[in-house]
Amino acid sequence: MIERGIALLILTGLFFIFTFFTFFFRHLVYQFLCILVLMVLHGVLYLYLNAEFLAAIQVIVYAGAILVMFLFTLFLFPEEELKDLKGDFKRIKYTSFLPIAIFICLLFLVLVKGIPESYSPLKIYFDLKEMSVLLFNEYWMAIFLLAFILSFPMVALYVFFKKEEESGDS
The missing domain is CATH 4.10.170 (p53, subunit A)
Structure with a gap:
């Protein structure tokens, strides 16, 4: 049981790291790649919950097809528009801190409430x-x-x- 809790904490930490990378990278391609990693981590979370079919669908459809389609569409833009974005990112970072802090507090409360047990289906259809x-x-x-x-x-x-x-x- 302790191993499952540690694995969940590591997975949650990786979710936070790549979510922060998604917000704080200035290059649009890096942001899409961070979202790709988040989709794969979402599939790993399904594996953690013993939902192998949902994990395969998550990785194949969302990470493998839809997000790669968005990346391909992104490369149709002229290269000048893909350069690092300039602007007032300090204001964006400070205004995005409050929703992130609320999300972390709510996630911590959910984790403290209990770690889910492994699920075994009664009958496979x-x-x-x-x-x-x-x-x-x-x-x-x-x-x-x-x-x-x-x-x-x-x-x-x-x-x-x-x-x-x-x-x-x-």
Whole structure:
């Protein structure tokens, strides 16, 4: 039981570190990479709670597809816009301190209340093979449409910036 508590504290510490990195990095790509690490840590948290399927979905869908799509879309911007941001970051750091402090206090109260026990399901309704056969044989059109919907914003941004470059050159 102590090992699970220590593992949860280490995981929580990593969440805090990468959340702070996300707020305090000035380069946009580094912020996206910190969010990617947070998504993977979220998957590790699901593994900690014995939800292996949710962990796989979290890492594959959110960290592997959606966030990488955002990174790809980010690279469609001109390089000048990806440089380090300049501005009044002291004010932003001080105003973001209060919500972070409230979040830390609430998380500490939740951790003090109790560490969750391991969960074992009473009955497994689907195994992974049945679910994958069902997903890829019965719902293949839904997966295809989802892939199209997720790729549409990238293409739209690319066309938008190409038109903007052509109108700027004239």
